[in-house]
Amino acid sequence: MKPDLREQILTILAEVPLGRVTTYGRIAAMTDGATPRLVARALRELPAGHGLPWFRVITASRKLADHGGADEQRRRLVAEGVLFDNRGRVAADRLWP
Template sequence: MDEALHERMREAVKDVPAGRVSTYGDIAAMAGAPSPRMVGALLSEDGHDLPWHRILRANGTPAPHIAEEQLARLRAEGVLADGQRVNLKKYRWQPES
């Protein structure tokens, strides 16, 4: 991945405000990445300083291996899940154009 794309994805993740969520696909689209999987790879490799917990799968669920911590962090910001699923209609962040 080129450095410019890497930085665009990092900035898109940083832009998601507390109390809101976005999806891997949303971030990929904002940054011009060809695949949501690239966002997941970025967060797993270079996302420790980002609000990674605000990024969910397209169905509103966290990745299984981080679900407990992710949902706890979201809950602390006021994002409530129904079981393991966050209501994207309620909490999804859309940047202003």
């Protein structure tokens, strides 16, 4: 991945407000050519101790992606006041931007 594209992704990620979520696709659309998969890749490659709110990024269906950190992601989102419906989806009004 091009370093400037990774930088765009991480800059956008840092802007996602507390208690809100965004999708891989929404982040991709705000860049100069990233795809949702590239956004996911950038998040997977974050170094330990980075401090970025990776957990605020969900799928287009407003669910958590199936990955090893999903339980931690849910825990962090709930701690910020983000709730899930009985189908595991986040309310549409929590989407940013």
